[in-house]
Amino acid sequence: MLLVVWLAFFGLLVFASWLLWQLGVWQMLVAADPTLLTVVILVIFTAATLWVGRRSHLLSRQHAWLAEARGLLAGPPPNAAALLATLSTQPQSWVHGYLADLIAKGPAHWRGNGQLTDLLAEKAHGAHETAWWFNAALLKLGLLGKVIGFSIMALSLGSLDSIEATQTATLLKTLTAGLGTALLTTMTGLVGNILLGLQLSRLDRVADGLVADALELAENGLARVFPAE
Secondary structure: OHHHHHHHHHHHHHHHHHHHHHOOHHHHHHHHOOOOHHHHHHHHHHHHHHHHHHHHHHHHHHHHHHHHHHHHOOOOOOOHHHHHHHHOOOOOOHHHHHHHHHHHOOOOOOOOOHHHHHHHHHHHHHHHHHHHHHHHHHHHHHHHHHHHHHHHHHHHHHOOOOOOHHHHHHHHHHHHHHHHHHHHHHHHHHHHHHHHHHHHHHHHHHHHHHHHHHHHHHHHHHHHHOOOO
């Protein structure tokens, strides 16, 4: 489901990008920003969005394997050794590995799962922290463009001893370039930050759900595997 949602979102982004290209907006952004910070922001946003798609595919697979593990524990209480052997056949599944590690600890210690739970949470969330850093970088690059743009305007005004009629056109051109850099980079950074933040928030919620479901499955399912405990 997560991958389907991302594909729909990505399709909307592609359509919007094509529409903006047809309207000449991309060409205007590049021409109006001599620092090319707008291009840098767009490249980072595109790369991060594609990474979100790859991560969405991975989390979707993990949820499918979680459902498979739930099916293994849904029937009559399985034998611990047989269940461990079955879970070990799917090494790419985080939940299978989590349950297998708990079973390997034995009936007396499987409830002491704090470190294993932290490891599962790290697998589910760890990579997202870097993506959130890049999301913040989009906003900071936009603000950097604003600073550069207004600096261009200030330096242009400060370099003039007096304003003559012959300098008016050059001055206006420089001020317009500085203002364009300031506004366009800020706008692009803000929009990219919002759109990427929406995707990453969805990833975090799905990862939270995966960890929560795995904990619930471990507590309820393994209690049937080790009934004496």
